[in-house]
Amino acid sequence: MSVHDQKPALRLEGIVKTFPGVRALDGVSFSVLPGEVHALMGENGAGKSTLMKVLGGLHQPNEGKIFMGDEPVVMGSPMDAKAKGVVFIHQELSLAEELSVAENIYLGELPRKSFGRVDWDRLYADSGAILKRLNCGFGPRTLVGDLSIANMQMVEIARALTVDAKAVIFDEPTASLTDAEKVVLFEVIADLRAQGVGIIYISHRMEEIFRISDRITVLRDGAYRGTLNTAETDEDEVTRLMIGRSLDMSRNAEHVETGDVALEVRGLSCGKLFQDVSFEVREGEVVGFYGLVGAGRTEIAETLFGLRTPSAGKILLKGKEVSIHSPMDAIAHGISLVPEDRKTQGLVLGMNCRDNITLPQVGDLTAGPFVSDGAEIAIFDQYRDRLDIKTPNWRQQVGNLSGGNQQKIVIGKWLSMHPEVLIVDEPTRGIDIGSKSEIHNLIRELAKSGYAVIVISSEMPEVMRVSDRVIAMYNGKLMRSFTADEVTEDNLVQAISGLSENGKVA
Amino acid sequence: MADDRMKQVGAFLARQGILVAFLLFMIGFALANHRFIAIDNVLGVIRSSAILGVMALGVTFVVISGNLDLSVGSMMSFSTIVVLDLHDKLGPALAIPAMFAMTLALGALIGFLVGYLRLNSLIVTLGMLSAIHGLTLTYSGGKNMDIADKAGTWFGGIGRGSVLGIPGPILIFGLLALVLSVTLAKTPFGRKVYAVGGNGTAAIFSGIPRARVVFMTYIISSFCVATAGLLQASRSLGSQNTVGQGLELDVLAAVILGGASLLGGSGTVFKTVIGVLILGFIQNGLLLVGLEFYVQYVVTWVIIILAVWLDVAAKRGRILSPIA
Structure with missing residues (x-):
């Protein structure tokens, strides 16, 4: 890549930041070249956000310097950083949903005419131009509240482009995007990069990092661990830098002796959410539910836990039919649910x-x-x-x-x-890679000690890592059931897209 | 490091901000007028705050569970008028439980609407404020209520008597504060109130019957209101049917002053008691300093806002440290 002989757009050198009792950043250096996607990785608490807060002017470093081009600069405040061309796209959207796209893009700096009147023509023209540059499918007059999450994120990005951006920081931008929406985001990032903007990309997701980044810098415990050329490294090396050891993401190859049927579900339906679902889970067994968002997996869990009322079907625990009308009933029957969204x-x-x-x-x-x-x-x-x-x-x-x-x-x-039956919905969503493997091991241990476990996950490696059996769902229906030996990425992807192999439908 | 010490002071202020503010007010007023901290004055302030205080105890539960109760003032008028009226019709021994039953029924209605039907508590209790006012006026025919034979009843002993030199209202306020404080801090129900207010969805996902918990907070609130009405009626043995008008805001101010979050999930009974006392002592102090009565309204609220600001600022750490 030719970018290597260029001058960095942005360079941080020997940044030290201490808080009482903590050395949050210990001499971290980091640079991003124009037209480069530079990934910043590290576990939670490694110092990524502190480093970005220093860069964004929220924290002042105790030692170290920030350079834009050759100029040493001081970032006094977030406004100051933006004025100097350093722009953040935050994970959490901060848009006024009742205002138009254009008003959001220029929020706080609307173009004015005489007597402080808003220059609407210029506002719509300028924001329209930015949207065009991002290939957005909506216009500047659209109400932000009417947009999808992905398009709202586009508005956030558009907002960043109102200044002459030298460096744009994306913080976990794909957290709430679908796969199709991710593709669009990556195209936008590629465009920005082609325009010579330096991109700092923060994410936990390895496959994204390897898909779009040019270089990867890893932090651990507030210290700089190294910078790798993406093309010359692999996930294992990055992981070792991040957590100091390799990570076991191999498939589950254990064969645990399973016990009696703990939970049996027969013909369970809940309106349009899922229909005619039948399966069983034995003691000592982990059953993984895999499917796309909206396939009905979480809804099955919520029904078993008494949060939804089934429209048809039976739930049997240890062979006896039970009726569950509330979480209190479910708990009394020995069902536990670790829900999808831990914060809410x-x-x-x-x-x-x-x-x-x-x-x-x-x-x-x-x-x-x-x-x-x-x-x-x-x-x-x-x-x-x-x-x-x-x-x-x-x-x-x-x-x-x-x-x-x-x-x-x-x-x-x-x-x-x-519990007799433990349901875990998205066990590792939004947590760092080290804790992730701990939780996977924990789930395996639980099965060994005799729990009947249901794991719902949208991450294929995770499902394959922890499950004894995998059930694939599509559009509210069970498509196929695989044992750990049968399951492959290909047949799993087929099953969750609604394709049945050889006409076999489980 | 000096920096560390500042942090520690900041952390202390963040936890005890309102107590510090209280002490500052007390010292300030005591310097301005020595009578302020005389025992009889202090007892007088607590006694006159007791009715407001009893109501604030109940509202503390409602606020911690994440809701509001703006109906307590007009509900207190209702309780007072009802118990005075029934006193002459049924005799005090029956009038008191009958009044409690009627007030609790109003609380149950609010609890049902907010808890089980999940209607917005601001709207429901604002509506009830006005509906109960109408109920009171209808009940009393718009007239003031008086006990006919004021000398010949033991009823006045509750609000006017004293035990071991402690006035009745203070005793009841203290006792109720103790019981409710222990209920909130030490029982499973109290824990559930915090959970429902802190995160209602997570509470449901933990098998906590949110509707029932919210319902119970309004039952507790109306029980406290009935007690306040009893104290009010017993102290005055006669009353206008607007006696509690406007108290809902003072009650809310006391609860918020105590540091309960309007978003729910935080606050304690002890802190509410402090909030009640601050409010009482401010008004008393201003009187002793010799401020004109009408000016007091303004100054009281300026001081309340200052106190809350101090509390919030200390929690954010903004007074002492530039980093949030």
């Missing part, structure tokens, strides 16, 4: 770790009329040790923990209920 469904973020873990059973942990402190702390200690939850103490607010530790709190919460 799994945790009370403002509560401490202990109280979150004991929440479903707090009514039973009593001494007289009061909650027994001792019993609660005993449960917390047990699952902190068993799941290796990293927190200073039980009083820590769950919202302050890393994603991986938060997920372990949710898992601990449900393990402590000693």
Whole structure:
């Protein structure tokens, strides 16, 4: 690549940032060339966000310098950084949904005419030009609230292009995008790159990084671990730099002796969400549910957990038919659900770790009329040790923990209920790669110790890694069921796209 | 490092901001007028705050569960008028439980609408504020209510008497505060109130019956209102049918001053008691300093906003540190 002899668009040198008691960044250097996609990787807490906050003017470094071209610069504030051509596309969208696309793009800096009147003609013309540059399929007058998430992200990007951007930082941009929408985003990134803009791309997702980046810089524990040319490296090397060891993402090859049927579902339907679903899960078995978003996997889990009322079908636990009308019923029957979205469904973020873990059973942990402190702390200690939850103490607010530790709190919460059937929906969404493998191993261990486990996941390697059997879903129906030996990427992809192989439909 | 010490002071302020503000007010007023911290004045302030305080205890539960209760003022008028009216018709021993039953029924109605039907609590309780006012006026025929034989009833003993030198209202306020504080902090129900207010969806996903918990917070609130109505009626033995008008805002101010978040999930009974006392002492202090009565409204609210600002600013760490 010819970019290597160019001068960096942006260069950070020897950045040190300390907070009381923590050296968050320890002499980190990083540069991005014009027309380069430079991925920044590291586990949660490795220092990526602190580095970006220094770059964006939210933090001032204790040591080190920032250069734009040859000029040393000081980023005084986010506005200052943007004025100098450093623009952030944040993971969380910050748009005014009731305003038009054009107003959002120029929010706070609308072009003016005399007496402070907005120059609407210029506003629509300028924003229209930017949208055209991004190949957007919508116009400047569209209401932002009417756009899809992916198109809202385009508006965020358009906003970045109102200044002469030298470097654009994408922070986990694909977190809420579908595969088709990702393709569009990558095209936009490719266009920006062709226009000579330097791109910093932050993501946990290896396949994306390898698809679009030119170089990869890895941080670990606030320190610079190295920069690799994407073309000359592989996932394993990057992972080793990130977590200091290799990661086992091999397929599940264990053959666990399974026990009795713990859960059986016969002809279960819930309106249009899913129809005529039948399967069984044995003790000591992990059944993976794989499919596209909207295939009905989460809805089945929610029905089993009493959050939805089935329109037809039966649920049997240990051979006996049960009726489940609420999460309370489900819990009483020994079903636990680790939900898909841990922040909105799994945790009370403002509560401490202990109280979150004991929440479903707090009514039973009593001494007289009061909650027994001792019993609660005993449960917390047990699952902190068993799941290796990293927190200073039980009083820590769950919202302050890393994603991986938060997920372990949710898992601990449900393990402590000693369920017969454990359903885990998207076990590793949004958590870093090290914690990911810990959680995979944990799920395998749970099966070995006799739990019947259902894992719902949108990540194929994950499903193949943890499952004894994989059930593929498409459009509310079970398509096929594979054993761990039968399953391959090809037949799985076929099954979830609605294609049946040799007419075999499970 | 000096920086670390600043952080520690900041963290302390963040946790105890409102208590610090309270102490500052007390010191300020005490310097301005020595009578302010005399025992009889302090007891007087607490006694006159007790009715507001009792109502604030119940509203604390409602606010922590993530809802509002703007109906408490007009509900208190209702309780007061009803118990005074029934006193002469049924006698005090029956009037009190009858009034409690009627007030709890109103609380149950609100609890049903907000908890089970999931209607917005602001709208429901604002509507109830006005509906209950109408109910009270209809009930009383628009007239003030008086006990006929004021000398010949033990009823006044509740609000006017004292035990071991502690006035009745303070005793009841203190007792109720203790019971509700323990309920909120130590029982499974209390924990569920925090969970429902902190994240209602996660509470449901944890098998907590959110509707029932919300319902119960309004039952507790209406029980406190009935108690406040009892104290009010017993103290005055006669009342206008607008006696509680406007109190809902003072109650809310006390709860928020205490540091409960309007978004739900945080606050304690103890902090609400502090909020009630701040409110009472501000008004008393201003009186002793000799401020004109009408000016007090303005100054009271300026001080409340200052106190809340101090609290919020300390939590954000913005006063002492530039980093959020």
